[in-house]
Amino acid sequence: MIKNFWENLTINQKLAITAWVFLAIPIIFYVTIRFYPTYEAFYVSFMKWNLLGAKKYIGFKNYLRIYNDEDFWIVLWNTIKYAIIGVPISLLISFTVAYYLNEIKFGHQTIRAFYFIPFLTTAIAMAWVWRWFYQPMPIGYFNIMLSWVGIPQQPFLKSMEQGLYAIMAPAVWAGLGFQIVIFIAGIRAIPKSHFEAAEIDGAGRIQILKEIIFPALKPTTIFLVVISTIGFLRIFDQVYSMSEDSAGGPLNSTKPLVLMIYEYAFDIYKLGRASALTVILFLLLFTVSILQLWFMRKQK
Amino acid sequence: MKKIKLFLFSIFGSIFILSSIVANAVEIEYWQYTYKARVEAIDKLISNFEKANPGITIKHTNFPYADYRKKVAIAISSGDGPDLVQLYYGWLNDYRDSGLIQPLPKDAFSHSEIESNFFKMVSSMKVDGEYWGLPTAVRSLALFYNNDLLKEAGLSGPPQTLDDFVDYAKKLTKRDASGNMIQEGLAFDGGIGQTHHFWREVLVRHYGGQPYSDDGQKITYNNEAGVKALTYLTDFEKTHKTTSNGFMNRGQDGFAAGKVGLYIDGSFRISKFVKAEGLNFSISELPGHNGTRYNFSSFWANALSSKAKGEKKEAAAKFLAYLTSDEAMQIWLDTVGELPAKPSVALVDANKQHELYGPFIRGLDYATATTFISEKPQRQSVVDAYDMVVLQGMSPKDALAKVAKKEQELLDDFFGN
Numbered sequence: 001m002i003k004n005f006w007e008n009l010t011i012n013q014k015l016a017i018t019a020w021v022f023l024a025i026p027i028i029f030y031v032t033i034r035f036y037p038t039y040e041a042f043y044v045s046f047m048k049w050n051l052l053g054a055k056k057y058i059g060f061k062n063y064l065r066i067y068n069d070e071d072f073w074i075v076l077w078n079t080i081k082y083a084i085i086g087v088p089i090s091l092l093i094s095f096t097v098a099y100y101l102n103e104i105k106f107g108h109q110t111i112r113a114f115y116f117i118p119f120l121t122t123a124i125a126m127a128w129v130w131r132w133f134y135q136p137m138p139i140g141y142f143n144i145m146l147s148w149v150g151i152p153q154q155p156f157l158k159s160m161e162q163g164l165y166a167i168m169a170p171a172v173w174a175g176l177g178f179q180i181v182i183f184i185a186g187i188r189a190i191p192k193s194h195f196e197a198a199e200i201d202g203a204g205r206i207q208i209l210k211e212i213i214f215p216a217l218k219p220t221t222i223f224l225v226v227i228s229t230i231g232f233l234r235i236f237d238q239v240y241s242m243s244e245d246s247a248g249g250p251l252n253s254t255k256p257l258v259l260m261i262y263e264y265a266f267d268i269y270k271l272g273r274a275s276a277l278t279v280i281l282f283l284l285l286f287t288v289s290i291l292q293l294w295f296m297r298k299q300k
Numbered sequence: 301m302k303k304i305k306l307f308l309f310s311i312f313g314s315i316f317i318l319s320s321i322v323a324n325a326v327e328i329e330y331w332q333y334t335y336k337a338r339v340e341a342i343d344k345l346i347s348n349f350e351k352a353n354p355g356i357t358i359k360h361t362n363f364p365y366a367d368y369r370k371k372v373a374i375a376i377s378s379g380d381g382p383d384l385v386q387l388y389y390g391w392l393n394d395y396r397d398s399g400l401i402q403p404l405p406k407d408a409f410s411h412s413e414i415e416s417n418f419f420k421m422v423s424s425m426k427v428d429g430e431y432w433g434l435p436t437a438v439r440s441l442a443l444f445y446n447n448d449l450l451k452e453a454g455l456s457g458p459p460q461t462l463d464d465f466v467d468y469a470k471k472l473t474k475r476d477a478s479g480n481m482i483q484e485g486l487a488f489d490g491g492i493g494q495t496h497h498f499w500r501e502v503l504v505r506h507y508g509g510q511p512y513s514d515d516g517q518k519i520t521y522n523n524e525a526g527v528k529a530l531t532y533l534t535d536f537e538k539t540h541k542t543t544s545n546g547f548m549n550r551g552q553d554g555f556a557a558g559k560v561g562l563y564i565d566g567s568f569r570i571s572k573f574v575k576a577e578g579l580n581f582s583i584s585e586l587p588g589h590n591g592t593r594y595n596f597s598s599f600w601a602n603a604l605s606s607k608a609k610g611e612k613k614e615a616a617a618k619f620l621a622y623l624t625s626d627e628a629m630q631i632w633l634d635t636v637g638e639l640p641a642k643p644s645v646a647l648v649d650a651n652k653q654h655e656l657y658g659p660f661i662r663g664l665d666y667a668t669a670t671t672f673i674s675e676k677p678q679r680q681s682v683v684d685a686y687d688m689v690v691l692q693g694m695s696p697k698d699a700l701a702k703v704a705k706k707e708q709e710l711l712d713d714f715f716g717n
Contacts, residue, residue, distance in 0.1 A: 050398065051373060051374070051377075052373055052377045052398040052399065052400070053398060053399075132549075135546065135548075135549060136480075136481070136544065136546055136547055137480045137481070137482070138482060138548060138559070139548060139549070147478070147480070152478075153480055155546075157546075158545060158546050158691075159691070160687075160691055160692065244489075244490070244492060244546075245492050245683070247680060247683065249683065249684075249687065250687040250691050251684055251687045251688065251691065251692070266370055267674075267676050267677065268674055268676075268677055268710075269373075269394075
């Protein structure tokens with residue numbers, strides 16, 4: 001029966017069916033692993049649920065409590081700080097490195113590899129190494145270096161002012177490798193003839209940068225801005241590993257949204273509140289992505 | 301043909317016999333978190349128990365502490381998981397409310413026997429007229445001090461009072477020429493570790509208060525006693541400068557490295573310090589105040605999960621009875637270093653006068669177990685209050701008021717007030 005059915009099909013129909021069989025795998029994956037849990041998160045965000053008992057519908061109460069929770073606003077601001085400070089710094093560094101790295105021939109690959117290795121390293125392992133770097137004097141590498149040049153000890157992770165930046169640093173560092181590689185690829189994709197024409201016309205280094213490289217790299221830059229903004233808004237591993245007791249402290253000064261979600265879900269088992277926070281994070285990421293897509297469209 | 305028949309017959313026969321043996325053996329599961337000494341102790345106890353009870357086999361599962369509560373909760377609620385499970389006493393209300401555990405059968409565990417045989421704090425396992433679990437071992441706090449550093453500072457014997465404690469800490473602190481701390485007088489991890497227990501059950505009580513109401517539903521530390529206790533605690537870092545949160549990573553690391561004079565922790569830390577090379581330390585009871593002493597005790601209890609039914613429940617109860625026997629308690633003390641949960645085992649002279657365990661065991665006499673609803677967020681209150689005073693310069697009074705308000709909301713939420 002099935003054999004007959006198959007044999008009666010035209011080649012085009014067979015091709016289409018074969019294609020859909022293969023396409024079905026990612027579709028099933030997305031529907032069950034991505035879309036369904038997302039839908040569940042929306043659903044649970046209107047419930048009171050401790051993971052074990054029955055879910056109880058409570059309307060917008062979770063959202064209301066989040067709105068009235070002063071910690072939430074601190075945490076939201078922290079999350080935004082990670083992104084609006086982390087993204088420009090990391091793009092600036094990675095572009096500068098990519099620009100100069102592109103010009104050197106000697107040791108190019110080795111240096112590029114050095115920049116890329118942190119991207120491949122497990123975030124947790126790296127965060128712990130940095131955590132030790134930040135220790136006070138007898139063991140902390142950074143403080144020892146500061147003492148060589150006569151600068152007083154810095155509290156780094158123990159400080160409410162420095163903590164967030166101390167945690168941001170390894171996150172920026174870890175992302176550099178990827179950004180540099182993409183920037184180099186972007187620069188190399190610019191046709192040589194443009195540079196040659198510019199040289200003939202007597203354009204200087206800065207002019208070439210401004211008139212040729214920057215405009216040509218716009219799509220690359222927007223892509224990196226989108227990717228790294230999302231990355232920073234979702235920061236978790238570094239904070240979880242580097243803040244004392246994984247609490248995002250001192251006094252919530254380094255806690256991002258994802259860590260707050262994790263605490264609500266798996267420390268105090270308020271799955272409803274955690275889901276509501278997830279929805280908020282989702283909307284935040286969604287808005288950022290849509291805005292940036294809109295920018296891209298405008299460029300065309 | 302005949303041979304084949306005989307062959308088949310013997311195969312079926314042996315399968316039948318095997319399956320009847322298998323059917324007679326009850327297999328139960330025991331869960332705890334991964335900690336080398338605890339795993340070894342349970343393995344030893346299981347093999348002793350299985351020898352004495354050939355019909356019962358016990359499968360021992362353990363996994364990292366970080367995932368412990370989550371996994372237990374999910375496994376039991378989906379009908380999998382352990383028949384007998386270890387839980388921290390501070391989680392009792394949570395587990396009970398969620399229907400993860402069942403009361404201990406009264407015929408096997410008589411209440412009057414429990415009450416006369418176990419230390420007083422075990423009564424925190426009794427809720428609604430039922431016992432929900434029993435410990436093999438209990439914990440208390442004591443003061444670790446570095447003999448060499450004390451001697452160097454001209455001090456003899458451990459500090460006996462809270463005032464001595466400050467004095468000792470000052471004398472044991474050393475700084476280099478540019479003012480960087482190179483030796484810490486007294487190590488506190490800013491509320492983490494055992495510090496929050498020390499504040500709640502020792503300092504608050506010394507200053508005339510108690511941390512929570514007797515039923516655990518109301519915060520009672522937000523008053524003068526609490527403020528005095530928090531001032532005393534934070535002054536070490538803020539005023540006396542004998543303490544620096546994060547020095548040598550954690551207090552226990554600094555103490556193990558011989559760079560910390562005084563350090564408060566539980567008996568389970570002994571094994572770490574014994575292994576630390578070149579560390580010459582002693583242990584004493586926590587310092588007292590106005591002639592009284594207080595201590596904090598806690599324990600991990602063994603409870604029957606709600607999944608255990610019929611013969612599995614019987615087998616699990618039998619193993620639980622063994623786990624809470626005198627023999628098991630002594631094995632636990634020798635392997636893990638946690639204190640026996642019965643005075644009859646703990647308070648024998650050999651244990652009481654023991655150079656290392658003695659101070660902890662003597663501390664059990666005047667120890668209280670806090671009734672937590674969930675330890676982590678409640679610990680966070682103390683950590684935050686500490687940071688508000690030390691990092692933000694807030695007054696202890698304002699800091700306490702702030703964290704108390706938030707913690708009370710947590711309690712109200714839990715008790716449905």
